[in-house]
Amino acid sequence: MNFEKEYDLICVGGGIMSANLALLAKLLDPSLKILILERLDGVALESSAAWNNAGTGHSALCELNYCPEKENGDIAINKAIDICTQFETSKQFWAYLSENGLIKNPKDFVMPVQHHSWVLGKENSDYLEKRFHSFKEHFMFDSIDFTRDIGKMKEWFPLITKDRDEDEIMAASKIDRGTEVNYGILTDNLFKILNDEFDTPVYCNSEVLDIDPDPDIDWTVEVKNTKTGTINNVDAKHVFIGAGGGSLLLLQKVEIEEKEGYGGFPVSGEWLVCKNEGLIKQHEAKVYSKAGIGDPPMSTPHLDTRYIDGKKQLMFGPFAGFSPKFLKEGSNFDLFKSIQFDNISPMLGAFWHNLPLTKYLVEQVLMSKDDRMESLRKFMKYAKDEDWEVVKAGQRVQIIKKDEFEGGKLQFGTEVISSKNGSVTCLLGASPGASTATSIMLNVLEKAFPEILEKQKELLSEIVPFYNKTINEKLFKSQLKRVNNTLGL
Numbered sequence: 001m002n003f004e005k006e007y008d009l010i011c012v013g014g015g016i017m018s019a020n021l022a023l024l025a026k027l028l029d030p031s032l033k034i035l036i037l038e039r040l041d042g043v044a045l046e047s048s049a050a051w052n053n054a055g056t057g058h059s060a061l062c063e064l065n066y067c068p069e070k071e072n073g074d075i076a077i078n079k080a081i082d083i084c085t086q087f088e089t090s091k092q093f094w095a096y097l098s099e100n101g102l103i104k105n106p107k108d109f110v111m112p113v114q115h116h117s118w119v120l121g122k123e124n125s126d127y128l129e130k131r132f133h134s135f136k137e138h139f140m141f142d143s144i145d146f147t148r149d150i151g152k153m154k155e156w157f158p159l160i161t162k163d164r165d166e167d168e169i170m171a172a173s174k175i176d177r178g179t180e181v182n183y184g185i186l187t188d189n190l191f192k193i194l195n196d197e198f199d200t201p202v203y204c205n206s207e208v209l210d211i212d213p214d215p216d217i218d219w220t221v222e223v224k225n226t227k228t229g230t231i232n233n234v235d236a237k238h239v240f241i242g243a244g245g246g247s248l249l250l251l252q253k254v255e256i257e258e259k260e261g262y263g264g265f266p267v268s269g270e271w272l273v274c275k276n277e278g279l280i281k282q283h284e285a286k287v288y289s290k291a292g293i294g295d296p297p298m299s300t301p302h303l304d305t306r307y308i309d310g311k312k313q314l315m316f317g318p319f320a321g322f323s324p325k326f327l328k329e330g331s332n333f334d335l336f337k338s339i340q341f342d343n344i345s346p347m348l349g350a351f352w353h354n355l356p357l358t359k360y361l362v363e364q365v366l367m368s369k370d371d372r373m374e375s376l377r378k379f380m381k382y383a384k385d386e387d388w389e390v391v392k393a394g395q396r397v398q399i400i401k402k403d404e405f406e407g408g409k410l411q412f413g414t415e416v417i418s419s420k421n422g423s424v425t426c427l428l429g430a431s432p433g434a435s436t437a438t439s440i441m442l443n444v445l446e447k448a449f450p451e452i453l454e455k456q457k458e459l460l461s462e463i464v465p466f467y468n469k470t471i472n473e474k475l476f477k478s479q480l481k482r483v484n485n486t487l488g489l
């Protein structure tokens with residue numbers, strides 16, 4: 001492969017994170033020399049692929065784990081505000097690309113699909129009503145609707161209410177501006193812009209083996225051509241490790257003290273995918289419920305309308321499970337290889353304090369299709385085995401890090417690890433992931449290229465008007481209207 005000798009930035013991984021970072025960087029400074037390396041045959045084949053994730057535009061409209069109940073019974077919505085702001089920032093970036101003719105048809109990857117929360121039982125229904133009142137008071141969520149009436153729910157999601165007794169206790173909420181996103185197509189679009197407009201292609205079949213300090217420039221990246229076995233060494237001033245589940249193993253090879261103590265816990269996933277066209281037609285929503293007590297947030301089941309492979313789909317899940325691989329196309333030794341002297345104590349601490357999670361994952365792995373169908377029947381009472389098939393989802397690696405009190409803890413979000421001078425940055429963790437990629441990558445740019453952000457303040461606020469702003473109702477609603485118009489939402 002014809003690499004140049006030296007780059008300003010090397011992005012490891014051809015997923016949505018590298019795509020966002022490289023394109024933002026090029027828009028702000030077209031003179032930057034950027035190299036993007038991907039080990040597989042094409043881009044967006046791991047977590048960013050449509051079948052591998054749930055395609056939710058996570059904006060806290062329906063996901064109840066972002067709104068915990070406090071000890072005094074109030075509902076905390078600060079996390080929801082944060083997630084909503086980050087998703088709107090991603091939408092602003094897509095709108096900017098559309099307005100400038102770089103994305104031709106946003107409907108190819110983002111579609112309006114109502115977001116609902118739906119719960120069973122009195123206690124959960126009371127919680128949902130309290131959340132509704134808290135949401136109603138905040139301008140980001142004041143379009144929320146709530147009901148305890150099954151008749152109303154029949155209009156919202158008939159598959160779930162069919163064959164239910166009128167006296168069953170349940171409640172639901174609805175926000176119309178929810179989205180379904182095909183992150184695979186979006187990632188393809190972003191890399192196409194990089195290739196066509198900025199002469200920055202992705203080099204596929206290029207696996208990064210190591211990242212070493214270099215006395216002349218900052219880093220030397222060792223790249224293997226997976227087709228021919230040839231090894232190349234390429235120099236870079238900055239390296240971003242956006243290798244998804246593979247990031248931890250690469251970070252561990254980089255000689256920076258900030259990597260110390262990080263470990264990872266892999267979680268695999270599976271969907272039930274509907275094969276019955278009649279059922280698929282009847283559902284037009286993403287319906288999230290509540291995770292069981294003690295179950296992790298990624299276990300929250302949902303019944304989702306999706307748009308994949310040019311077709312409307314209906315999916316239930318994801319069911320979590322355990323696999324020692326860090327990537328779907330990874331190795332069974334990944335988890336074992338990641339255990340090192342500096343993270344053994346955090347890993348044991350996290351394991352010891354999360355025994356219910358381990359038990360939950362073991363139970364999930366042992367689930368047969370019949371068991372999964374039983375979970376689905378909590379949503380759709382009459383779901384028939386022959387209408388559904390099991391399909392593999394993507395692999396996530398949850399972060400394990402040092403904790404003062406427990407030795408180690410499991411973290412469910414994402415985290416950017418950076419060397420002191422920002423010349424190496426790495427993204428660990430999974431959720432809410434793809435939805436918030438633009439904000440996360442702006443955070444990477446702050447660490448790696450603060451001088452570019454400082455110089456391009458004006459352009460940046462054109463690309464993402466929420467960046468570094470206090471968001472009041474007027475700003476939020478005016479931008480929401482503009483962006484939704486542009487994206488056809």
Ligand SMILES: Cc1cc2nc3c(=O)[nH]c(=O)nc-3n(C[C@H](O)[C@H](O)[C@H](O)COP(=O)(O)OP(=O)(O)OC[C@H]3O[C@@H](n4cnc5c(N)ncnc54)[C@H](O)[C@@H]3O)c2cc1C
Binds near residue numbers: 038434
């Ligand atoms: C089951 C599931 C459901 C999800 N649901 C949602 C959702 O509804 N909404 C949402 O916003 N997010 C969701 N996510 C999270 C989201 O999919 C991820 O956060 C996002 O896709 C991560 O993008 P990435 O670019 O970091 O990683 P990836 O898309 O995994 O890309 C990383 C790339 O790096 C490559 N790579 C790895 N190692 C190397 C190496 N050594 N050299 C070169 N290349 C390498 C890999 O082949 C891969 O192509 C979900 C994830 C899963 C697994």
